Amino acid sequence: MKKRNLAVIKEVLHEAVKKSGFDVDLDHLHVEKTKDAKHGDFSTNVAMLLAGKAGKRPADVAEDVVKNIKSDLFEKVEIAGPGFINVWVVQKFYTEECQLLCENIEDYVQEIVGIKFGSKTMVSDTSHPNVAKPMGVHHLLSTIIGDAIIKNYRTLGWKVVSDNYIGDWGTQFGKLIYAIKTWGDKKAIQADPIDQLLSLYVRFHDEAEKNVELEQFGRAEFKKLEDGDKENRELLNYIVKVSLEEFEKIYKRLNVKYDLTNGESFYENKMATILEEGRKNGVFVDGNEGAWIVMPDDPNDPPALVKKSDGATLYLTRDLAQTAYWEDEYHPDVMLWVVDVAQSLHFKQRFHASNKLGQTSAKMVYANFGRMQFKDKKMSTRKGNILKLEEVLDEAEERAFALAKERATELSEAEVKELSRIMGIGSIKYNVLSQNRIQNIVFDWDRMLSFEGNSAPYLMYTATRAKSLIKKGDISTRDASKFDLSFTETLEKEVALQLMMYPDALRRAADEFKPNHIANYLYALAQDFNTMYNALPVLNADSEDHKNTRLLLTASVQRVMEHGLGILGIEVPEKM
Ligand code: ARG
Numbered sequence: 001m002k003k004r005n006l007a008v009i010k011e012v013l014h015e016a017v018k019k020s021g022f023d024v025d026l027d028h029l030h031v032e033k034t035k036d037a038k039h040g041d042f043s044t045n046v047a048m049l050l051a052g053k054a055g056k057r058p059a060d061v062a063e064d065v066v067k068n069i070k071s072d073l074f075e076k077v078e079i080a081g082p083g084f085i086n087v088w089v090v091q092k093f094y095t096e097e098c099q100l101l102c103e104n105i106e107d108y109v110q111e112i113v114g115i116k117f118g119s120k121t122m123v124s125d126t127s128h129p130n131v132a133k134p135m136g137v138h139h140l141l142s143t144i145i146g147d148a149i150i151k152n153y154r155t156l157g158w159k160v161v162s163d164n165y166i167g168d169w170g171t172q173f174g175k176l177i178y179a180i181k182t183w184g185d186k187k188a189i190q191a192d193p194i195d196q197l198l199s200l201y202v203r204f205h206d207e208a209e210k211n212v213e214l215e216q217f218g219r220a221e222f223k224k225l226e227d228g229d230k231e232n233r234e235l236l237n238y239i240v241k242v243s244l245e246e247f248e249k250i251y252k253r254l255n256v257k258y259d260l261t262n263g264e265s266f267y268e269n270k271m272a273t274i275l276e277e278g279r280k281n282g283v284f285v286d287g288n289e290g291a292w293i294v295m296p297d298d299p300n301d302p303p304a305l306v307k308k309s310d311g312a313t314l315y316l317t318r319d320l321a322q323t324a325y326w327e328d329e330y331h332p333d334v335m336l337w338v339v340d341v342a343q344s345l346h347f348k349q350r351f352h353a354s355n356k357l358g359q360t361s362a363k364m365v366y367a368n369f370g371r372m373q374f375k376d377k378k379m380s381t382r383k384g385n386i387l388k389l390e391e392v393l394d395e396a397e398e399r400a401f402a403l404a405k406e407r408a409t410e411l412s413e414a415e416v417k418e419l420s421r422i423m424g425i426g427s428i429k430y431n432v433l434s435q436n437r438i439q440n441i442v443f444d445w446d447r448m449l450s451f452e453g454n455s456a457p458y459l460m461y462t463a464t465r466a467k468s469l470i471k472k473g474d475i476s477t478r479d480a481s482k483f484d485l486s487f488t489e490t491l492e493k494e495v496a497l498q499l500m501m502y503p504d505a506l507r508r509a510a511d512e513f514k515p516n517h518i519a520n521y522l523y524a525l526a527q528d529f530n531t532m533y534n535a536l537p538v539l540n541a542d543s544e545d546h547k548n549t550r551l552l553l554t555a556s557v558q559r560v561m562e563h564g565l566g567i568l569g570i571e572v573p574e575k576m
Helices: 005-019 046-054 058-067 091-103 105-113 137-155 172-183 186-191 193-210 213-226 230-254 264-280 315-330 341-357 377-381 389-407 413-433 456-472 490-500 502-512 516-535 544-567
Strands: 031-033 042-044 074-080 084-089 121-125 159-163 292-294 304-307 334-340 363-369 372-374 441-443
Touching (some): 005 031, 005 042, 005 046, 005 058, 005 502, 031 490, 046 058, 046 084, 091 105, 091 490, 091 544, 105 137, 105 502, 105 544, 121 137, 121 315, 137 159, 137 334, 137 363, 137 372, 137 389, 137 413, 137 544, 172 193, 172 213, 172 230, 193 213, 213 230, 230 389, 230 413, 264 292, 264 341, 292 341, 304 341, 315 341, 334 341, 389 413, 413 441, 413 456, 413 516, 456 544, 490 544, 502 516, 516 544
Parallel strands (some): 121 159, 121 334, 372 441
Antiparallel strands (some): 031 042
């Protein structure tokens, strides 16, 4: 498979490194875009890296490497500072890259990674709300972040099986069933299932404070459920059904889909084998009063419970069954969980138990995320701490509507509506995805819906601007892809250099399971493009060469913006 862009540059440098008698893993050979055109187009610190290991002076190593560069890719090479190697790349290279990118961006980005399409498999567990409750804010995060990671891997040629592991099993459903049977009003439940189920559950807890017997009744109902009682099973099925209908409304608006919805209850009949095996292998040892536990490696951690003294299984037991099932069914290379950081201990325990059981050789990834932090006090406290996602999405669209009406005066009412949907949902998504998921995610309406700065409207506006330039030039992207680049201005070259970094941003986002690398890349590209656009005429350029150069760059930017936003699950409006 042919490599492109940064990968080509890396390869040439890698060859030179090897010829000089050194070796470095390609993954550790970093090539960065320079900050200042004075220092070339790209720069690598590989000489410093090698010198450290070899006990030599970095400048000497750099000199060796440079001497061994055998390629006409570079028009100039220079050693700078403590041993950086700076390179100037020939213009023809950029032309070919941009042309390829315009012709078929899907192929273009896959070539970089160099894996055969579909040869690697990932199974993912994202979104995973709990039934009988409205979806929480952290589920919005696990849904949006998860979806972008999945889309990115698929773009890079991976096969991804996306699973939605809904919370639909556990002792709490015994309590809920008890509450439904005791206080439930069928009509009211049918009219407004989720709110009713939630308040019945709350009522159970209130009453249980006064009457401790209730806990036992709840347990008894769950036991019946486990033993296959028909009525209880039907009740649970009903609860799951109405909950999925609610979730589906949100998923539809966010435009996310899952290959599987194997919730916790799916593993109900798959836990016995796990328990037996773990027991046989001595991984599950005796805890208190007949309970089974896994001892931690770290003496500061509590032991992990896999079977309670009354024989009941736990969340952890089902999670272990999930890993076993995924392994049997898909033999994946990666297993991914995009889950709230609050579950860190749980995931530590689960991975520890999986490893002890030898469940899989897949890389197990816990891509955790922080809390949503609201700038707007009203948001976090509204309706007793339950923030309705539906209302958040409605508000985003309403705010976007006001904005669109004010700005896009030449659009029809229907166009404004469509634009505000795209902008509203896009802003919510981009706000989440442009932040480092490890930290708390700040939710700020003003920043989110601003046309300036790192926001969805800014990027959408840039993409539509590029699109309309191409249209106004009366050419197609295909036409533009036949043009040649002939840079005269640094600003043009800046855009070209930034374009070359796109696949690297995707790769990095995939490696670290962090979509914010894609978002931040797109923001940088948009800024470079807008700087060029504001300084240099495109359609009225002073020569045909200049015009074609800028049109090819514009077409490339448009392709990348739309493609990258697509990975983030964000649409680009036709007009805005
Ligand atoms: N349903 C759980 C919750 O909302 C998250 C499930 C995460 N996935 C897992 N395999 N444990 O807290």
